Amino acid sequence: MIDEYWTFIVIIVAGFLATDIWRWLGVVAGNRLNEESEALYWVRAVATSLVMAVTAKLIVFPNGSLAESPLWLRLAAAGIGFAVFLATGRRVAVGVAVPMALLLAGLWWTGFGNR
Amino acid sequence: MSPDSDDRSALSWFLTGMRGMLSLPALILMTSIVGFSAFALESGLTRAEAVFMSFAIWALPAQVILVGTMASGANIAACFLAVTLSSIRMMPMVASVVPEMRTKRTPTWLLLILSHFVAITAWVFAITTLRNVPRQHRAVYFAGFGVTLTTSGTLVVAIFYGIAASFPPLIAGVLFFLTPVYFNASIWASAGQPVVKLAFVMGVILGPLLALVTPEFDVLYAGIGGGTVAYLIDRWRRKRRRAEKGGVR
Numbered sequence: 001m002i003d004e005y006w007t008f009i010v011i012i013v014a015g016f017l018a019t020d021i022w023r024w025l026g027v028v029a030g031n032r033l034n035e036e037s038e039a040l041y042w043v044r045a046v047a048t049s050l051v052m053a054v055t056a057k058l059i060v061f062p063n064g065s066l067a068e069s070p071l072w073l074r075l076a077a078a079g080i081g082f083a084v085f086l087a088t089g090r091r092v093a094v095g096v097a098v099p100m101a102l103l104l105a106g107l108w109w110t111g112f113g114n115r
Numbered sequence: 116m117s118p119d120s121d122d123r124s125a126l127s128w129f130l131t132g133m134r135g136m137l138s139l140p141a142l143i144l145m146t147s148i149v150g151f152s153a154f155a156l157e158s159g160l161t162r163a164e165a166v167f168m169s170f171a172i173w174a175l176p177a178q179v180i181l182v183g184t185m186a187s188g189a190n191i192a193a194c195f196l197a198v199t200l201s202s203i204r205m206m207p208m209v210a211s212v213v214p215e216m217r218t219k220r221t222p223t224w225l226l227l228i229l230s231h232f233v234a235i236t237a238w239v240f241a242i243t244t245l246r247n248v249p250r251q252h253r254a255v256y257f258a259g260f261g262v263t264l265t266t267s268g269t270l271v272v273a274i275f276y277g278i279a280a281s282f283p284p285l286i287a288g289v290l291f292f293l294t295p296v297y298f299n300a301s302i303w304a305s306a307g308q309p310v311v312k313l314a315f316v317m318g319v320i321l322g323p324l325l326a327l328v329t330p331e332f333d334v335l336y337a338g339i340g341g342g343t344v345a346y347l348i349d350r351w352r353r354k355r356r357r358a359e360k361g362g363v364r
Contacts, residue, residue: 007164007185014194015181016171019202023230026209027223038350045314045346047204050338051176051302052318053325054201057334058179058295060323064157066288078296085300093139095300096293103292104285112285 069103069112077102128252132259135240141264143297144236148268150293151175152275153282158186162276170269174234175294177202180334200338209233212241216253225254232261235298239305310349317341 059078060071081099088094135141148169155165160182172178177198184194209230217226233241240260248256282290306312321337329336 007160008167010185010191010194011164011168011171011181014191014198015168015177018195018199019172019174019177019205020231021199022202022205023209023233024227026206026233027213027226027230029206029210030213030217030226041308041310041349042342042346043203044207044308045310045349046338046342047201048302048306048311048314049318049321049341049345050201050334051204051298052315053322053334053337053341054176054180055295055298056319056322057326059292061326062291063154064287064291065284066291068284069288074292077292078299081296082299085303090300090304092143092297092300092304095304096143096297099296100289100292104289107285107288112288
């Protein structure tokens with residue numbers, strides 16, 4: 001019984017509450033919070049580093065079928081794609097389309113999935 | 116849409132908010148949610164769990180971290196800690212939107228409910244379009260977008276969970292890549308302050324490196340360590356800039 005619902009309990013406690021606590025605090029802080037305060041600079045920096053650490057790990061150590069692809073290809077696709085994104089006015093569409101196209105071309109070229 | 120035109124009904128502003136679904140960022144988010152549903156499936160979540168998680172959390176990084184920590188067999192406290200630390204960014208995101216969204220009469224309970232729909236895409240939508248909406252309709256306008264986006268995203272998980280399972284490895288692999296690539300671009304593009312860009316770079320470098328050294332606490336260390344270093348560099352940079360300005364006088 002508990003086993004059956006345990007994952008949902010984990011999602012509610014470690015997912016919903018763990019996330020929405022910060023959203024609710026954000027509402028409470030609302031007007032009072034000073035956008036220029038030193039503490040907020042630090043909190044923002046920690047949060048950004050944390051999310052980017054997760055993101056970079058998804059590229060370097062992916063789950064599922066992408067784990068079978070060569071690391072150099074994923075790094076090159078993400079790296080070159082990001083460079084193009086920076087050079088062409090930082091449009092999110094470019095930053096997504098270019099690395100995706102590079103990865104697709106690279107996977108096709110290395111015969112991914114046909115082995 | 117001039118800010119002082121007040122002749123339109125709340126419903127009409129709700130529908131205008133809904134139309135934001137047809138924008139490029141919303142489309143990209145939907146496709147990266149397809150990527151998440153493949154990730155959830157490959158990590159062993161059931162369809163119901165993936166759907167519930169999408170609506171209950173509504174923040175892709177937190178969802179990815181929770182799936183990852185759950186899959187690694189961490190206990191509920193460790194999962195909570197990892198997810199809550201990744202969600203700290205929600206507080207400044209929500210706090211920066213709330214003053215622009217509320218009027219003096221907006222009830223706090225409404226803002227608490229609406230805050231659930233704030234994630235990267237909705238936050239960017241809010242800071243770029245709220246100013247074009249009359250103040251008394253901003254909450255309902257944001258609700259139109261936020262509720263529709265979250266509901267659509269959850270439906271996408273429900274629909275694509277099974278389809279993602281039958282994807283050939285090439286398609287599944289490419290879709291998995293969409294999520295990190297989308298975060299790379301959207302977080303950098305929405306970074307207003309240099310400290311965020313510094314922290315971005317620190318996280319990208321430290322995340323994979325620390326994964327090799329301390330696989331259990333890599334994300335935590337990369338976040339706190341990388342973020343603190345980024346903050347200190349930025350503070351030193353700001354102080355020096357102030358000192359230079361002072362020296363000119």
